[in-house]
Amino acid sequence: MSKKLEFLHIADIHLGNQQYGLKERFNDFGRAFLTAMDYAVDKKVRFVLISGDLFHKASIDPATLLQAVEGLGRIRQAGIQALAVVGNHDRAIYREHISWLDFLSEQGYLALLTPDFEQDGIKLRAWNGSQGSYLDIEGIRIYGLPYLGASTTPILKELPAAITEQPIDGTVFTILMAHFGLDGEVPGASGGISQEIIAGLQSCVDYLALGHWHKPYERQSWIYNPGSMEAGSMSERNWPGGYYHVSFDPASPKQFAPKLVSYKRRPFYRITFSVDETHSADQLYEKLTSRLEKEKLTLPPNEKPAVIELSLEGVLPFERSTLNMAIIHDLVNEIMSPLLARPKDNTRPTEFAISVDERLSRTELEREVITDLVRRDSRYQREARFWADLMIEVKSISLMKSSPEAIVAVLRERLQQQKTSPMDEAPPGANERGVLP
Numbered sequence: 255m256s257k258k259l260e261f262l263h264i265a266d267i268h269l270g271n272q273q274y275g276l277k278e279r280f281n282d283f284g285r286a287f288l289t290a291m292d293y294a295v296d297k298k299v300r301f302v303l304i305s306g307d308l309f310h311k312a313s314i315d316p317a318t319l320l321q322a323v324e325g326l327g328r329i330r331q332a333g334i335q336a337l338a339v340v341g342n343h344d345r346a347i348y349r350e351h352i353s354w355l356d357f358l359s360e361q362g363y364l365a366l367l368t369p370d371f372e373q374d375g376i377k378l379r380a381w382n383g384s385q386g387s388y389l390d391i392e393g394i395r396i397y398g399l400p401y402l403g404a405s406t407t408p409i410l411k412e413l414p415a416a417i418t419e420q421p422i423d424g425t426v427f428t429i430l431m432a433h434f435g436l437d438g439e440v441p442g443a444s445g446g447i448s449q450e451i452i453a454g455l456q457s458c459v460d461y462l463a464l465g466h467w468h469k470p471y472e473r474q475s476w477i478y479n480p481g482s483m484e485a486g487s488m489s490e491r492n493w494p495g496g497y498y499h500v501s502f503d504p505a506s507p508k509q510f511a512p513k514l515v516s517y518k519r520r521p522f523y524r525i526t527f528s529v530d531e532t533h534s535a536d537q538l539y540e541k542l543t544s545r546l547e548k549e550k551l552t553l554p555p556n557e558k559p560a561v562i563e564l565s566l567e568g569v570l571p572f573e574r575s576t577l578n579m580a581i582i583h584d585l586v587n588e589i590m591s592p593l594l595a596r597p598k599d600n601t602r603p604t605e606f607a608i609s610v611d612e613r614l615s616r617t618e619l620e621r622e623v624i625t626d627l628v629r630r631d632s633r634y635q636r637e638a639r640f641w642a643d644l645m646i647e648v649k650s651i652s653l654m655k656s657s658p659e660a661i662v663a664v665l666r667e668r669l670q671q672q673k674t675s676p677m678d679e680a681p682p683g684a685n686e687r688g689v690l691p
Contacts, residue, residue, distance in 0.1 A: 257504070258501055258502070258503055259300050259392060259394070259501065259502060259503075259504055260297060260298070260299045260300060260499065260500065260501040261299050261300055261301045261302065261303060261394075261500050262290065262293070262294045262297075262299050262301075262302045262303065262497055262498065262499055262500075263302075263303045263305065263463045263478060263480055263497060263498035263500060263512075264290050264302065264303065264304055264305070264480060264483075264497040264498075265304065265305035265306055265307065265341075265433075265463075265464070265465025265466070265479070265480050265481070265482070265497075266305075266306070266307045266341070266465050266466070266468050266480075266481065266482035266483075266486075267283065267286065267287045267290075267304070267307065267308050267309075267482070267483065268283050268307055268309070268310040268343065268482065268484070268486065269283055269284060269287060269308060269309050269310060269314070269318050269321050269322055270283070270309055270310045270311060270314045270315065270317075270318035270321075271283045271310035271484075271486070273486075274561070274594055274596075276593065276594060278593060279484075279520075279593075280317075282484050282519075282520050283310070283483075283484050284318075284321040286483035286484050286495070286517060286519070287321060287322075287325045287483070288321070288324065288325050288328075289483075289517065290325075290483065290497050290517070291325040291326070291328045291329050292328065293497075293499075293515065294329050294332075294334055295328055295329060295332045295334065297499065298332075299334060299499070300334065300335070300391060300392065301334060301335040301336070301337060301391055301396075302329055302334060302335070302336045302337070303337055303338075303396070303429070303431050303463050304336060304337065304338035304339070304364065304431075304465075305338075305339060305341075305431050305432065305433055305463050305464055305465030305466075305479075305480075306338070306339050306340060306341025306342070306343075306344070306400070306401055306432075306433030306465035306466060307341030307342070307343045307344055307433070307465060307466070308322060308338060308341070308344055308355060309322070309343060309344035309354060309355075310343055310344075311343055311344070312343070312344060312345060312346060312347045312353060312354070313347070314354055319354065322354075322358065322363075323358075323363065326358065326363040326364060327363070330362070330363060335365065335389075335391060336363060336364035336365070337364060337365045337366075337367060337389060337396055337398065337431065338355055338358075338359075338364045338365070338366050338367070338398070338431075339366070339367055339368065339398040339399060339400045339401075339431050339432065339433055339465075340353060340355055340366070340368070340400035340401060340433070341400070341401050341433045341465060341466065342401040342403070342433065342466070345400065345401060359384070359385075360384070365381055365386070365389050366385075366398070367381070367386060367387060367388060367389065367396065367397065367398020367431065368387060368398055368399070368400050369387045369397075369398075369399065369409075369413075369416070370387065371409075375412060375416070376409060376412055376413065376416050377416070378397065378416050378417065378419075378420055388420070390423065390424075390425065392504065393424055393425060393426040393427060393504050393507075394425070394426070394427045394428075394429065394507075395420075395423075395425040395427070395428050395429070396429045396430075396431060397417065397428070397429065397430045397431065397459075398430075398431045398432075399413070399430060399431065399432035399433070400433060401433040401434065401466070402434075403445075406434050406447060407447060407451055410447065410451050410452055410454075410455070411451065411454070413430075413454075413455065414454040414455055414457065414458050417430075417455075417458045417459070418457075418458050426504055426507045427460050427461070427502070427504070427507040427508075427510070428458060428459050428460050428461075429459070429460065429461045429462075429463055430455060430459045430461075430462050430463065431463045432462065432463070432464055432465075433464070433465045433466050434446075434447050434464065434466050435447065435464075435466045435467040435479075436449065436452075436464065436467070436471070436473065436477065436479065437449070439467055439469060439471050439479070440467050440468075440469055443467065446467075449473070449474075449477075452477075456474075456476060459476070460476060460507070460508065460510070461476060461478065461500070461510065461512075462476055462477045462478065463478060463498075464477065464478065464479040465479065465480075466479075467479055467481070468481050468482035468485075468486050468490050468493060469481050469490070469493045470493065470494060470496060470514055472512070472514075478498055478512055480496060480497045480498050480514065481493055481494070481495060481496065482495060483495040483496065483497065483517045483519060484519050484520065485519060485520070485522050485561075488522055488524055488561070488563050488596075490522070491521075491522035491523065491524065494514075494516055495516070495517040495519040496514050496515050496516045496517045497514075497515055497517070498512045498513065498514055498515070499512070499513045499515050500512045500513070501513075518558075520558045520559075520560065520561065520593065521557055521558065521560040521561070522560060522561045522562075522563075523549075523560050523561070523562045523563070524562075524563045524564075524565060525545075525546075525549055525562065525563070525564045525565070526565050526567050527542055527545055527564060527565070527566055527567065528567055528568040529566055529567070529568045529569070529570055529571070529601050530568040530569055530571065532571065532572075533571055533572060533635075534572055534576070535572065535576040535577050535578065538577070539581060539582070539585065542582065542585060543585055543589065546585060546586065546589040546590060547589055549590070550589055550590055553590075558593070559591060559592050559593040560590070560592050560593060561592060561593055561594045561596070562586055562590055562592040562594070562595055562596065563596040563597075563598060564582065564586055564595070564596070564597040564598065565597075565598050565600050566582075566597070566598065566599050566600055566601050567600050567601065568601055568602075569601065569602055569603070570601040570602065570603060571635075574601075574603065577599070579597055579599060582597045583595050583597050617646070620646065621642055621643070621646060624642040624645055624646065625638050625639055625642040626638075628641050628642055637672070640672055644665070644668050647664065647668070648661060648664070648665070651664060
């Protein structure tokens with residue numbers, strides 16, 4: 255009976271990502287990587303594939319390098335081979351400079367695989383201990399293709415012929431490790447490669463080990479992308495984090511079994527709160543407090559403190575200047591106890607529509623516009639018509655060059671009359687307001 259062989263496929267680790275400027279997020283990305291490496295040691299896998307973006311940026315600090323060395327050192331001590339390709343985040347900034355992945359390869363922590371790009375086409379050469387395009391491990395051949403940006407498509411068209419030309423040398427299973435996204439997997443993402451472009455690889459590649467898109471997906475039983483273990487943004491909050499654990503019998507390698515191992519990442523939550531039914535900032539705070547207390551009850555127990563984005567949505571029916579986002583920030587922190595609260599004001603002012611009717615006079619049209627403008631502020635909704643009429647009257651007597659004393663006298667008279675006359679009909683839920691003397 256042949257011995258079962260296993261490997262780990264991981265990508266988009268982004269060591270060094272101090273997301274939102276938080277040290278704890280820096281630690282989160284490091285812990286995720288170490289967890290995966292400990293899993294590899296515990297399961298006694300034969301090798302680990304890192305399909306790009308081990309680092310979050312090309313220029314890293316010593317703490318980030320220590321995280322990488324610690325994780326890779328653990329599997330090296332266990333006799334597990336690490337193989338990697340350069341992603342768009344961790345590639346060298348300038349062509350003449352080496353990357354930190356080159357450094358790790360020179361130090362023997364991993365085998366950094368890449369084709370040689372020459373004028374007459376790509377060349378694939380066996381790993382010689384310090385460089386190469388592919389490495390053979392117990393009948394498995396692993397090729398590497400780094401992030402190439404716009405050059406990815408022509409290289410992928412050329413690659414099947416180059417792979418087919420290589421001597422087999424007892425190879426029973428072929429892996430291509432590459433850093434590019436598959437078109438259509440992430441809505442709105444640009445630069446993805448179509449399946450038509452990579453179709454030619456299927457005849458010579460058994461397992462396409464992708465990285466780049468942070469969303470896990472698998473296609474046609476030979477294309478696999480594990481995604482990122484930690485969320486890189488709020489838009490990734492619903493994508494599971496993890497890595498592939500693949501096992502197969504070398505005697506029947508085509509019957510391999512990939513399993514996506516879940517990682518319990520730090521939770522990200524987006525709470526949407528509609529402001530349409532509030533008529534003052536104080537009422538908004540009150541209703542938001544009730545909503546947050548209910549949201550807190552839905553959080554799983556013993557969960558890591560979350561990153562919470564609170565989005566205020568809808569039409570703001572009162573003066574924006576009275577809305578204090580610092581108070582909202584404090585409410586989220588006090589009630590939800592998150593790692594980070596990120597309140598966002600996505601509200602818009604009250605929209606008003608005037609049905610232009612040729613039968614309306616200019617004065618009537620002006621009155622309709624001013625009335626709707628006044629109604630934007632909930633404090634004046636009940637008396638919008640009165641204030642509109644008063645504005646028009648003051649405008650008229652001002653244009654007649656009346657004295658300031660005459661204008662003040664008119665204002666006092668109208669305000670006195672308003673005290674003894676019924677208010678405009680109030681909208682549902684509006685509060686009464688005192689009238690200035």
